[in-house]
Amino acid sequence: MRGFILKYFDLIRVLLSISIGLTLAFIIMFLVSDNPLLSIRSLLIGPLASRSRLSFIFETATPLIFCGLAASIPFQAKQFWVGAEGALYFGGTLGTAFALLTRFPSGLHHFLLLAFVFIVGMFVGLIPALLKTRLKINEFVTSLMFNFILYYSGLYIINFHFRDQAAGYLVSNAIPKTVLLAQFIPRTRIHLGIIFALIAAFLVYIFLFHTKWGYEIRMVGANLSFAKYGGINVKRVILYSIVLGGALAAMGGMIEVMGIHGRFNWQASPGYGWNGIMAAIIAGNHPLLIIVTSLFISYLITGAQIVNLVTDIPAEMVTVIQAIIILLVTSQAFLEFWRHRLIVKEAAKDGSSS
Amino acid sequence: MNPILEVKDIVKVYPNGVVANRGVSLKVEPGTIHALVGENGAGKSTLMKIVFGLERPDEGEIYFKGKKVKIFDSHEAIKLGIGMVHQHLMLAPDLTVAENLFLGIEPRKGVFLDIKKTLKSAEDASKYYSLSVPSRLKIKDLPIGVQQRVEILKALVREVELLILDEPTSILTPQETEVLFETLKGLKKIGKTIVFISHKLKEVKAVADLVTVMRDGKVVATQMVENTTEKDMAYLMVGRDLSFEKVEQSLKVGESSLIVKDLSYMNLERRPVLNKINFELKKGEILGIAGIEGNGQTELAEIITGLRTSSYGEIIFKGDNILGHLPRKIREKGVAHIPEDRMKHGAALDISTQENLIVDRYQKKPFSNILFLNWKNINQYAKELIKSFSIATPNAHARVGSLSGGNIQRVVVARELSSSPELIIADQPTMGIDVSATDTVHRLLIEFRNKGAAILLISADLEEVLKLSTRILVIYSGEIVGEFVNTPDLNGKDLGPYMLGIKKKEVM
Numbered sequence: 021m022r023g024f025i026l027k028y029f030d031l032i033r034v035l036l037s038i039s040i041g042l043t044l045a046f047i048i049m050f051l052v053s054d055n056p057l058l059s060i061r062s063l064l065i066g067p068l069a070s071r072s073r074l075s076f077i078f079e080t081a082t083p084l085i086f087c088g089l090a091a092s093i094p095f096q097a098k099q100f101w102v103g104a105e106g107a108l109y110f111g112g113t114l115g116t117a118f119a120l121l122t123r124f125p126s127g128l129h130h131f132l133l134l135a136f137v138f139i140v141g142m143f144v145g146l147i148p149a150l151l152k153t154r155l156k157i158n159e160f161v162t163s164l165m166f167n168f169i170l171y172y173s174g175l176y177i178i179n180f181h182f183r184d185q186a187a188g189y190l191v192s193n194a195i196p197k198t199v200l201l202a203q204f205i206p207r208t209r210i211h212l213g214i215i216f217a218l219i220a221a222f223l224v225y226i227f228l229f230h231t232k233w234g235y236e237i238r239m240v241g242a243n244l245s246f247a248k249y250g251g252i253n254v255k256r257v258i259l260y261s262i263v264l265g266g267a268l269a270a271m272g273g274m275i276e277v278m279g280i281h282g283r284f285n286w287q288a289s290p291g292y293g294w295n296g297i298m299a300a301i302i303a304g305n306h307p308l309l310i311i312v313t314s315l316f317i318s319y320l321i322t323g324a325q326i327v328n329l330v331t332d333i334p335a336e337m338v339t340v341i342q343a344i345i346i347l348l349v350t351s352q353a354f355l356e357f358w359r360h361r362l363i364v365k366e367a368a369k370d371g372s373s374s
Numbered sequence: 375m376n377p378i379l380e381v382k383d384i385v386k387v388y389p390n391g392v393v394a395n396r397g398v399s400l401k402v403e404p405g406t407i408h409a410l411v412g413e414n415g416a417g418k419s420t421l422m423k424i425v426f427g428l429e430r431p432d433e434g435e436i437y438f439k440g441k442k443v444k445i446f447d448s449h450e451a452i453k454l455g456i457g458m459v460h461q462h463l464m465l466a467p468d469l470t471v472a473e474n475l476f477l478g479i480e481p482r483k484g485v486f487l488d489i490k491k492t493l494k495s496a497e498d499a500s501k502y503y504s505l506s507v508p509s510r511l512k513i514k515d516l517p518i519g520v521q522q523r524v525e526i527l528k529a530l531v532r533e534v535e536l537l538i539l540d541e542p543t544s545i546l547t548p549q550e551t552e553v554l555f556e557t558l559k560g561l562k563k564i565g566k567t568i569v570f571i572s573h574k575l576k577e578v579k580a581v582a583d584l585v586t587v588m589r590d591g592k593v594v595a596t597q598m599v600e601n602t603t604e605k606d607m608a609y610l611m612v613g614r615d616l617s618f619e620k621v622e623q624s625l626k627v628g629e630s631s632l633i634v635k636d637l638s639y640m641n642l643e644r645r646p647v648l649n650k651i652n653f654e655l656k657k658g659e660i661l662g663i664a665g666i667e668g669n670g671q672t673e674l675a676e677i678i679t680g681l682r683t684s685s686y687g688e689i690i691f692k693g694d695n696i697l698g699h700l701p702r703k704i705r706e707k708g709v710a711h712i713p714e715d716r717m718k719h720g721a722a723l724d725i726s727t728q729e730n731l732i733v734d735r736y737q738k739k740p741f742s743n744i745l746f747l748n749w750k751n752i753n754q755y756a757k758e759l760i761k762s763f764s765i766a767t768p769n770a771h772a773r774v775g776s777l778s779g780g781n782i783q784r785v786v787v788a789r790e791l792s793s794s795p796e797l798i799i800a801d802q803p804t805m806g807i808d809v810s811a812t813d814t815v816h817r818l819l820i821e822f823r824n825k826g827a828a829i830l831l832i833s834a835d836l837e838e839v840l841k842l843s844t845r846i847l848v849i850y851s852g853e854i855v856g857e858f859v860n861t862p863d864l865n866g867k868d869l870g871p872y873m874l875g876i877k878k879k880e881v882m
Binding site: 235242247248 | 723725742
């Protein structure tokens with residue numbers, strides 16, 4: 021039993037964190053809601069109650085998976101790059117521009133568009149990466165600040181160059197049919213993007229754990245001095261880990277435009293980048309687990325919106341839950357005393373047996 | 375007689391999961407010098423830190439003078455009468471000896487310190503314990519051996535009865551060590567009890583009355599020193615016999631392999647760390663660099679292997695000046711590096727053993743092709759290395775951090791020596807590892823020497839340098855101050871004055 025707990029300690033810790041997060045949320049709901057049971061039911065069961073709600077979980081998970089993957093690659097190299105939100109937004113903007121300005125047959129158009137967005141994302145990642153490797157400027161600060169630069173630049177491009185004058189609010193013109201992604205399940209908006217996301221997760225998994233570059237990234241993350249000592253070009257690794265992060269987040273943004281709205285309609289930054297970072301952290305930066313955690317966060321978001329509609333609890337409730345979970349998952353000391361006791365007991369047993 | 379100190383069933387697990395003590399019990403008789411020996415990582419320092427209140431035991435009891443005590447910090451330990459001198463001295467370098475001695479318990483005159491009385495008390499104490507210290511001088515101006523004496527006196531003026539010394543000789547030259555031993559014997563005469571932590575058995579034999587041997591967090595035996603030999607103690611420490619003799623010299627010293635010319639290096643604070651170093655290393659030769667830690671040895675190793683940049687001079691290996699080349703390029707020329715700090719450079723603790731073993735060769739066949747790693751081959755290879763270097767690990771997937779210090783070093787050595795190197799930079803290759811791992815490392819270095827590799831052995835452990843080297847250079851304050859051919863009768867006392875910078879030979 022003790023051995024079992026020690027072996028799966030990290031998993032148990034995450035599950036416990038989630039339970040505690042939910043429990044605290046329930047307590048708050050009991051305190052503030054007039055009808056707490058309805059709120060809790062809406063939060064937990066609501067998202068599963070209809071086809072459109074289930075669909076919403078998968079739709080929302082699609083960009084989350086991309087952003088989670090985008091965060092996981094630099095995180096594996098212990099580079100705290102948080103530029104997924106900006107890259108997603110800017111990828112969506114420039115991708116929309118590309119889609120509106122070019123004419124190709126469907127298929128080829130998809131491919132060229134996504135390739136273009138991928139490159140855009142790479143450049144978005146390249147700036148903080150270069151600042152880090154050349155001038156030792158902290159990537160956290162630059163990538164965080166770049167989110168704002170990219171957001172306002174994107175807003176400017178759409179507003180002044182590609183705005184749909186006929187629409188009553190700020191959206192771009194509809195992108196051509198040749199770049200739309202098919203919504204393949206009847207009476208839902210689940211589109212091919214989810215398939216792309218799953219493929220991307222698998223590819224990132226292969227990349228991180230089965231290629232030479234993934235090995236380099238993980239070694240830099242595990243011990244930078246060791247990687248350098250072993251002959252790994254640490255600066256190059258930092259550079260491409262962040263560049264790939266930017267590319268994946270940008271793809272996620274454009275795929276959302278191509279699959280759901282058919283036009284660029286984010287007046288505000290949608291927040292997928294931040295939720296993606298959370299998905300990556302809860303998953304311990306493992307690409308395949310990011311699929312699971314993205315679906316989970318997406319489920320919480322869906323639940324929150326239902327709660328918001330049918331009860332007196334605001335949707336922000338879910339951010340409280342998320343915050344508690346992240347806090348517990350990332351706090352090194354949480355449950356550490358328990359693990360410590362277990363090891364002490366094992367040691368005492370070992371000492372008395374000899 | 376009743377023991378002055380008794381510990382019972384102490385268990386200590388560090389937060390990172392390392393188990394340091396697994397149920398340790400020990401009795402120390404008053405008025406004796408009690409040696410606590412064991413390989414590094416055996417748990418002896420941890421045990422004494424618990425007694426001194428620096429670490430809390432997870433389980434177990436401590437009795438001092440027959441009374442059960444709970445010691446939560448070092449103040450309490452001192453109040454009880456327990457003092458400790460650490461391996462790394464804890465003195466204020468900018469204060470005088472007298473001020474250090476009475477730090478926190480200064481004689482006062484109103485709100486002011488009574489400097490005259492402080493000085494007087496310092497001199498009285500110095501006389502009383504016959505420990506001569508220059509009470510007016512600042513600590514930073516004193517040699518290490520004298521600083522250590524101040525540290526001992528500092529404990530004594532606090533009227534401790536039990537004094538713990540944690541590897542006191544690791545920072546001393548042979549001459550200073552002798553003086554220390556005289557001091558300890560003197561203290562015993564006036565009734566103090568001393569616990570002396572060491573892994574050097576010769577010293578135990580020279581100074582201690584009783585010896586307790588620890589291995590792997592447990593007490594193996596406690597014996598009278600006069601009834602035991604170094605060999606017996608070593609046997610208890612590792613479970614088999616070990617040799618202490620100098621190895622026979624290599625017969626085929628060949629042409630030159632590495633030439634270092636006028637190598638100078640300044641650190642970030644613009645302090646010169648290396649000053650015009652010159653030497654030549656030949657194939658089939660072990661060149662020992664002796665010196666007290668922190669005299670530029672590690673920097674020298676890191677510059678040769680490309681980890682440290684912006685130095686001046688030339689490093690010629692295989693006809694090329696490799697100074698400033700990237701680490702990978704230097705490695706690919708046939709240079710292996712056993713780094714001083716295996717936790718920092720030598721291994722990634724959170725990563726599996728097999729991934730640690732391929733960090734310098736993952737990009738080559740058969741470990742990977744143009745894109746992918748070949749895990750099957752990597753695992754196979756790791757298994758072979760684990761077997762041939764007898765690394766004690768449950769399997770190739772086990773986290774390196776879960777292994778003992780000696781086995782982590784075996785992982786490092788296995789990787790470095792399996793790349794068929796022509797030049798091996800061994801920086802403190804056996805520091806802090808157990809005796810059997812030390813033995814393995816020594817055997818391998820000799821094996822490679824005999825195969826014609828050139829080996830630069832940097833070590834603060836004089837015994838090691840004397841045991842293995844063909845020639846010995848002494849480094850002091852970033853300069854080579856002496857060169858010796860390692861004849862059978864060369865011993866530590868010949869090198870001591872050079873290591874202290876007292877003597878300097880105009881070599882080269």
